[in-house]
Amino acid sequence: MRRLVVDVRPGDYSVARLAPDAPVPAGLLEASGLVSITRTPDELSIVCPTEVAPESDTGDHGWRLLTVRGPLEFTLTGIMAALSGELAAAGVSLFALSTYDTDHLLVKGENLERAVRALSEAGHEVVRD
Numbered sequence: 001m002r003r004l005v006v007d008v009r010p011g012d013y014s015v016a017r018l019a020p021d022a023p024v025p026a027g028l029l030e031a032s033g034l035v036s037i038t039r040t041p042d043e044l045s046i047v048c049p050t051e052v053a054p055e056s057d058t059g060d061h062g063w064r065l066l067t068v069r070g071p072l073e074f075t076l077t078g079i080m081a082a083l084s085g086e087l088a089a090a091g092v093s094l095f096a097l098s099t100y101d102t103d104h105l106l107v108k109g110e111n112l113e114r115a116v117r118a119l120s121e122a123g124h125e126v127v128r129d
Contacts, residue, residue, distance in 0.1 A: 004079065005069035006105075006119055008128045009033065013063040013106055014053035015095055018044040025054040034065055034104060036097055047097065047106065063095065063106040066115065066126075070102030079103055083119065090118035 011033060022044045024037055036047040046054060050061050072079065080096060080103050087094055087107070092115045095106040107115045116126045 009065040012050040016056040016059040086122045
């Protein structure tokens with residue numbers, strides 16, 4: 001696996017699950033930072049900075065965002081597998097998502113230092129903003 005540069009983004013993030021027919025909360029896309037909105041037949045899933053997170057009985061707060069510096073070519077393989085494997089070996093669970101340009105990992109805030117250490121020890125450069 002090639003050496004990756006992973007940026008630790010500032011701030012706390014939340015993951016929320018809303019009803020599949022719920023409207024996208026107003027103003028969400030104007031928030032700074034990563035915002036991901038995914039609708040399936042079963043849910044409306046939102047990842048966003050905690051300060052703009054919608055109210056949800058199934059919301060989970062206290063996540064920290066790690067972003068692989070990109071853009072990454074679509075032909076690259078194994079990036080998410082390598083990073084998630086390194087975190088799994090360190091006992092760090094994650095919430096993963098990808099965008100057109102790159103991959104993102106969210107880890108619980110209490111596991112951030114362990115995640116940074118695991119990725120660094122695996123040979124990746126971890127940069128804090």
